[in-house]
Amino acid sequence: MNGVTNGQAAVAGDAGRLAGEPLLSVRGLTKHFPVRQGLRARGAVRAVDGLDFDVRPGETLGLVGESGCGKTTTGRMLVRLLEPTSGSIMFAGRDITHGGRRELRALRQDLQIIFQDPYASLNPRHTVGRIVAMPLQVNRITPPGGVKKRVQELLELVGLNPEHYNRYPHEFSGGQRQRIGIARALALKPKLIVADEPVSALDVSIQAQVINLLRDLQRDLDLAFVFIAHDLAVIRHFCHRVAVMYLGKIVEIGDRDTIYTRPQHPYTRALLSAIPDVTTLGPAGRIRLTGDVPTPLNPPSGCRFRTRCWKATDHCATEEPALTTRDDGGQLTACHYPESGPVGVPTGEPGSNERT
Amino acid sequence: MVELPTPRRGEDPYLRVTDLRVRFDTEDGVVKAVDGVSFAVERGRTLGIVGESGSGKSVTSLAILGLHNAKRTTISGEISVGGRQLVGLREEEIRRLRGRDMAMIFQDPLSALHPYYSVGRQIAEAYRVHHPRAGKREARSRAVDMLGRVGIPQPAKRFDQFPHEFSGGMRQRAMIAMALVNDPDLLIADEPTTALDVTVQAQILDLLADLQAEFRSAIILITHDLGVVSQVADDVLVMYAGRAVEHGSVERVLRAPQHPYTWGLLSSVPSLHGDADADLVPIPGNPPSLINLPSGCAFHPRCRWAGVNGDRSRTEIPELGPAGAPGHLVACHLPVAARERIYRDEVAQVGVAR
Numbered sequence: 001m002n003g004v005t006n007g008q009a010a011v012a013g014d015a016g017r018l019a020g021e022p023l024l025s026v027r028g029l030t031k032h033f034p035v036r037q038g039l040r041a042r043g044a045v046r047a048v049d050g051l052d053f054d055v056r057p058g059e060t061l062g063l064v065g066e067s068g069c070g071k072t073t074t075g076r077m078l079v080r081l082l083e084p085t086s087g088s089i090m091f092a093g094r095d096i097t098h099g100g101r102r103e104l105r106a107l108r109q110d111l112q113i114i115f116q117d118p119y120a121s122l123n124p125r126h127t128v129g130r131i132v133a134m135p136l137q138v139n140r141i142t143p144p145g146g147v148k149k150r151v152q153e154l155l156e157l158v159g160l161n162p163e164h165y166n167r168y169p170h171e172f173s174g175g176q177r178q179r180i181g182i183a184r185a186l187a188l189k190p191k192l193i194v195a196d197e198p199v200s201a202l203d204v205s206i207q208a209q210v211i212n213l214l215r216d217l218q219r220d221l222d223l224a225f226v227f228i229a230h231d232l233a234v235i236r237h238f239c240h241r242v243a244v245m246y247l248g249k250i251v252e253i254g255d256r257d258t259i260y261t262r263p264q265h266p267y268t269r270a271l272l273s274a275i276p277d278v279t280t281l282g283p284a285g286r287i288r289l290t291g292d293v294p295t296p297l298n299p300p301s302g303c304r305f306r307t308r309c310w311k312a313t314d315h316c317a318t319e320e321p322a323l324t325t326r327d328d329g330g331q332l333t334a335c336h337y338p339e340s341g342p343v344g345v346p347t348g349e350p351g352s353n354e355r356t
Numbered sequence: 357m358v359e360l361p362t363p364r365r366g367e368d369p370y371l372r373v374t375d376l377r378v379r380f381d382t383e384d385g386v387v388k389a390v391d392g393v394s395f396a397v398e399r400g401r402t403l404g405i406v407g408e409s410g411s412g413k414s415v416t417s418l419a420i421l422g423l424h425n426a427k428r429t430t431i432s433g434e435i436s437v438g439g440r441q442l443v444g445l446r447e448e449e450i451r452r453l454r455g456r457d458m459a460m461i462f463q464d465p466l467s468a469l470h471p472y473y474s475v476g477r478q479i480a481e482a483y484r485v486h487h488p489r490a491g492k493r494e495a496r497s498r499a500v501d502m503l504g505r506v507g508i509p510q511p512a513k514r515f516d517q518f519p520h521e522f523s524g525g526m527r528q529r530a531m532i533a534m535a536l537v538n539d540p541d542l543l544i545a546d547e548p549t550t551a552l553d554v555t556v557q558a559q560i561l562d563l564l565a566d567l568q569a570e571f572r573s574a575i576i577l578i579t580h581d582l583g584v585v586s587q588v589a590d591d592v593l594v595m596y597a598g599r600a601v602e603h604g605s606v607e608r609v610l611r612a613p614q615h616p617y618t619w620g621l622l623s624s625v626p627s628l629h630g631d632a633d634a635d636l637v638p639i640p641g642n643p644p645s646l647i648n649l650p651s652g653c654a655f656h657p658r659c660r661w662a663g664v665n666g667d668r669s670r671t672e673i674p675e676l677g678p679a680g681a682p683g684h685l686v687a688c689h690l691p692v693a694a695r696e697r698i699y700r701d702e703v704a705q706v707g708v709a710r
Contacts, residue, residue: 066553066554066555066556067524067553173642175642176642203408203409203580203643204408204580204581204582204621204624204625205408205620205621205624205638205639205643206408206638206642207624207626207638208624208625208626208636208637208638208639209638209640211626211636212635212636212638215635230553230554231626232554232628233625233626233627233628234626236626236628236632237626237632237636256632257632260628260632270555271554271555272628274554274555274557274558275554275583275628276557276558276561276581276583276584276586276587277583277586277627277628277629278582278583278586278610278622278625278627279586279627279628279629279630280586280587281586281587281606281607281610281611282586282587286558286562288558288559288562289555289558289559290559292523292524292525292526292556293523293553
């Protein structure tokens with residue numbers, strides 16, 4: 001497996017940027033879901049296929065990609081709701097890749113998750129007070145001043161009325177429910193929060209409220225975040241670093257400004273140009289990708305993006321590009337023919353393989 | 357059969373909605389989902405209707421197609437499609453128009469397509485309903501033709517496949533093929549790309565633009581995404597709590613917005629440009645309940661400038677009136693001078709409103 005070489009490259013590329021021990025360190029992380037037909041195994045969905053990245057204390061890493069790229073599976077493995085097929089997850093110096101229930105319970109005090117759907121992630125028969133207090137009870141923690149006081153502090157922290165302690169989730173709007181989910185994640189004072197599309201189910205005006213809240217909490221409490229989203233504009237407003245995923249692999253990872261102003265991977269460029277932006281009227285300079293994401297049951301050989309890439313050659317089909325520094329860029333890119341120059345000036349001829 | 361009035365002039369907008377009101381009787385009270393909305397769409401033009409959930413944008417489009425349950429819904433006002441008045445028309449007559457003169461593309465193609473029938477069969481059925489003399493073979497060739505037109509490779513083979521064998525983007529293409537199979541003059545797309553990934557969304561928006569250029573249909577695009585509107589719409593209608601709050605050309609509404617709600621929407625959207633570290637400026641509070649609307653301007657509890665006119669915003673419902681440029685309308689009590697000053701000094705500095 002070339003996950004090892006990728007891992008070393010990732011460490012080398014990141015080393016210059018920030019000193020200090022990473023809080024979370026992921027190497028060669030892989031998750032394959034077996035597909036069975038009757039009793040016989042029929043292969044595996046390679047949902048996540050060899051990820052390497054680090055998150056330092058107080059840092060926010062954005063995981064972005066289209067549906068089916070493995071970003072949610074990654075998030076679930078990080079908090080160990082799923083067990084990785086191979087690879088390793090180190091959290092605060094401890095290997096948590098295959099930890100059992102008992103071990104994980106202690107771990108989850110420092111590692112929490114916020115779910116996407118604020119309607120499905122709260123128990124409708126529990127009061128808000130009970131929902132937010134649950135992490136404390138499970139870990140048999142009695143905070144100074146009592147559980148109720150702590151819960152009310154948390155509700156206030158996320159901008160809810162502490163008097164609403166006794167209400168049920170159905171009495172709250174979508175944005176308020178997401179705040180309840182955030183309060184629950186904060187109850188144990190975690191060091192790292194995995195946020196899985198925390199704002200994509202919300203209306204735009206409410207979305208901005210929740211993004212601002214998460215940003216304030218991140219700064220005030222010095223939390224580290226792995227922020228999973230499909231929306232590059234949301235990621236840009238929240239994350240220090242960004243990892244772009246495609247079909248279970250990271251294709252580009254680097255500082256926010258590098259990724260958004262000088263992306264090297266053609267997929268990152270296409271993704272950026274596909275976002276309809278309010279600041280431009282009319283369809284201007286869009287890179288048209290044709291076709292859909294291939295199935296992770298049988299991903300393309302070599303570079304996985306080559307079937308939709310306008311720069312692909314035979315070389316891309318035979319050799320998989322390693323995630324490494326290319327052309328003195330500030331980021332790591334997995335592409336044989338990286339783009340250069342600032343975004344908005346596509347160097348290739350994206351229109352050449354259009355079907356229309 | 358009633359005698360249908362002939363369209364007056366070729367120049368007349370294909371769709372004209374005047375003072376549309378839609379109410380639902382529920383156990384908790386009367387929901388005023390749409391409350392006095394007027395707009396028009398000409399052939400070859402695209403109107404974007406923007407608003408958050410509960411603003412009445414989908415209810416408006418379902419009313420145009422006559423898809424509300426008549427037992428529970430009260431609809432008043434006028435809906436004129438190609439010169440024909442739809443409100444009060446009998447169900448059989450609306451059914452004759454629906455799918456032929458006006459068609460809809462729904463948000464979620466997986467729930468809008470029947471899982472037991474092949475995709476092609478569903479498209480052919482939509483054709484045969486309005487072409488009773490067409491044979492099976494003719495309907496099939498028409499459906500295959502449409503599948504090819506919307507960019508589905510190997511349409512003849514795809515005809516016999518089922519919705520679960522299509523990817524999300526392909527399903528939405530099939531939905532568009534079904535909506536277009538009878539060459540409708542009016543196409544209503546209700547959040548057509550919300551369920552799709554951005555790269556596929558770009559494909560679908562391009563497809564809609566190409567098809568519009570070819571068929572000169574009038575399109576209503578319902579969305580909450582101002583980015584999508586800025587790319588494809590000619591005109592924009594901003595709705596809040598069942599009422600139109602701003603209406604005008606896309607340049608005016610997105611470049612020189614006049615209503616505080618539009619300002620709020622623009623400054624709360626995260627963008628790819630501008631200062632990434634600056635805080636977004638959200639609209640405070642939550643959208644109101646449609647059963648118990650705030651008095652006066654429905655937006656006043658969330659509006660930072662509601663107090664500028666004394667009590668007026670709390671007591672009097674603002675009418676949609678001229679907002680400077682021709683065709684640009686706004687429903688706000690702020691005096692024009694004050695609005696321009698506030699926009700210039702306080703709003704235009706933040707977020708994407710720049």
